[in-house]
Each structure stands twice: as C-alpha cells, then as structure tokens.
Amino acid sequence: MRQSDIFELIKLKFPQVIQDELTKAIVVPGDQILGIAGFLNSAEFSFNNLHCLTAIDRKENIELVYIFYSFKIRLQITLKVCLPVDSLEIESLTNFYRSTDWFEREVYDLFGVKFLNHPNLCRILNPSDWKGFPLRKDYSYPDFIKKAQY
C-alpha cells in the first residue's frame, strides 16, 4: 500500500481532500482534520503514530505538516493543512495522539497557530513572556545576521 492508495481511500469518505502536485502530500481542509485523524487512527490502517508535526510560513497562509506512521502496514504519509494567516485556529489532535501535546505547543510557540481544546497551550521553547512568533517570515526582532547573498 502506498500514499496514493491511502489518498484514494480518504477521498471516498472526505471528497474535499486533494493531492499536492509537487510534494504528493494529501491536502486536507482545516475543519475536517479531526474526522480524518479519527479515520486514519481506526483499526483498518492504525496510523497510531504521529511522527512529526511542523509548520511552514508561506506568507499569506501557514501550512501545517502532519507526518503519520503506521506500524501495522509500515507506511508513512504526509498530511497538509493550509491556514490563512488571519485565522490561525485548528482543532487539537491530543485526543488521538499523545505526542501532539508538545508538538502543538512548539508550533504555537514558533508560529502562533492556536490549537483548540489543547489541554495546556503555552510556550514551550521560548520564555512565557516572549513577544511575537520567531519562525514567521515577518519576525524581525532581535536583529538577525543578514542573509548570505550569492
């Protein structure tokens, strides 16, 4: 079984899901993430390991990247969610995956994405009184060394 097969199976149940051309990632609408996570976590595939969660700042929107793993069918799949920068809110997956507790806190700390229904959403790497979200492209304080020009 490959990622494209999983994509077809998800598409049967959630028709709004599309596949990204360049990266072959499965792009999911933000409001359906809970349903899809529940579907993936079910006994059929048992994608019960959320291996990695991160985000990419694309300036007008922020892309969340979920990497799931299934020990049962030995497959890794990548899910993406695009959130517009003016409404950075998404449901937390802590009910399905315990590892997301810290992953989501990290994404909140560095990108400012709010995870709804997270048990303890606070900064994890930066001090709690830190201002701004450092991994955003428009973050400018404190001054960083200038980018190398080649």
Added chain:
Amino acid sequence: MEVNVVSQNKDLYSEEFSINMGPQHPSTHGVLYLDLRLNGEVVTDCVTHIGYLHRSMEKIAENRTYTQFIPFTDRLDYVASMNNNLCYVLAVEKLMNMEVSDRAKYIRVIIAELNRVASHLIAIGTFAQDIGAFATPLFYCFREREKIIDIFDEICGNRLTYNYMRIGGVQFDLPKDIDERIKYFIKYMRSKADDYEELLTNNIIFLARTKNIGILSKSAAVSYSITGPNLRASGIKWDLRKDEPYLVYDKFQFDIPTCENGDVWDRYKVRIEELRQSLKIIEQAIAGIPEGPAVVKPGRIYKPPAGEVYLRTENPRGELGFYIVSDGSTCPYRLKIRAPSFSNLAVFSELVKGVKVADVVSILGSLDILMGEIDR
C-alpha cells in the same frame, strides 16, 4: 500556588510538597527543569520545563547556505555529532537527487556506527552513575569512548564536533592504517561490553533500582511517538536501519535487540545489546569496503530544485528527521529538525507519576535524553 491537602489520616495534617529539580542538577543531563509535586516521597505530578538551551537553530538555518549549516547540526546531539551530520547531508542529497560513491557510503556507515557505540557508552555510564554506581562504570565507559574519539581525531582532526560529512561525500578519506586500529578496537570493545554486563546487568542492587520501574507500555510508546532503543525496549521491533534501509545497511547481517516489559532495566539492556550489534556492523563494513573516490570537492553554493523532503535516520537516541523546504535559492526556505529526545522526554511526566523521588533520576537516566537536540 494552590496547596492540596493529601493526608490519608484525618488526625495527621500533611500537604503537597513541591520541589524544583534542575535546571542545574547533575542528573538532568543538561539544563532541564522538573517541577515535582510530592506526597511524602511519592511523586504525584511533574511538570517538565524545557527551553533553557534554545539557540533557534531552525531560524539560523534560513539565513545560512546548505553547506554552512553542517557544523550547526554537530551542536544538536553533541554526543553523536556524526549521526546528525549524516542525517542532514542525506536529506540535502535526497533533495538534490545526488548520488554518492560506494566507498563514501561505507565510510559513513563505519563512522556512524562507531559514534553510536560512543553514544551508548555515555548513556550506560551516566545512567549507572545517576543511580549510584559511583564513578566506576562511568570511568570505564569514558575510557573506551576515548579510544573511539582518538580514531575520529585521526580521521577528521576533531574530538567532539566533527563537521566531517559533506554534501556528496566525506571530508577526508580514511587514513591508511585506521582499519587495523578499528579492528583492534572491536576486539577490545567486545570484552569490555562483557565486563559491563558482569558489573551491572545481574547486580542485585542494580536490579532493585531498575526492574519494574518506569514501565512504558507498547501503546503509550507508539502514541507518544517514542523512537529508538526506548521503543524497542517496549517490545516493538522497529529499526530504520533494517526496515527502511538507507546507505548500505541492507548488505549487513545484524539483529534488532528488543525486550518485553519496557522498564528501566530493559532500556539499559537494549543499549548494551545494540552496542554489540554495532560492532558487528562495523566489522562487516571494514571487511567489505570498496576502493574508489570518497572525498568530494564540495561546492560552496548548492541550489536544490524547489521542493520538500523529509528524511529520517536511526540515531543512537531514536529517529532524527530533517524536513527541508527549498524554494530554489541558496538557503533553505524552512528547516525543521525532528529531534528524537524531544518526543522521548514528552512521556516523562507520565512515567514518573506514582514513583519515589529516587526513581525519577533512574527513569530520566534510562530515557537517555540530551538537551542539545530537545531545545535546538
């Protein structure tokens, strides 16, 4: 802070007690701050605070070229720098669809496995030191690690942060007589591994401190995304070197040691066995190393095509992953480091609930975390 009255007996008044362990504590292996709530000697709650070593590596990567970021990866897991170098260059090579010569692949395997042995030696030594086997196992482990570091010193001229891997190959070819030295080291290390087992494995004091303590169940290990020896100690036979082979790992014969219970003793035992398997891999790699070019003259600037790549390798502490997003320019658009210790530490506050304070140290030592890659 809210104070909970926790007395079982109506006539006795006692309240919850809070102690700060760290950020400066010898057994927290760096700057980790544990906020422990105690009922007598039993831990009722633990809050883990991290971030004291945050150096914003991911932000720095966005302002550096691909070659310039290699030395930064040394400072992630500074006990196994070679493995970090390796994962990063593999990810960049995958992004660029670059082929590497066979000799370079073999050299990378030998180096990575030697570093794994060195890292496990530190894990075992400091763990034994933490639970009270004062100085002896630690000094023995450091004595053996010193020999590996001498080998690395001869290969690349550095002792802790190596900066040895290059995009497309390695920095230097192996020196002429080094294979004899590595062979001698393997022979020497095998007998020393037996020595450690005689000292620790069935030692009655060691057993009392480690057996049935900090049990991590299979389902919790998967749900918390635990990787590496900690996952295998919980009974899941999963090793990237075997299940999704990279480099030339599919050419070597070796086993994946696993245990059943997932307690502190199992995590120690898996590491000892893994150390022996690593020696086995090095032996086969030394015997089968082909001739040919290994050193590349690295370009100063690489411009990978626009795209995204996620690559993970089996590090001594678990699966290290690099998620690199390229926009076709000389610097990464975004670089995410998926550090194994980060997830391994996340489970900690659940493991210590209901154990005695002394066992907190024992469990933390057995998880073998390293703050450099947690805080990044």
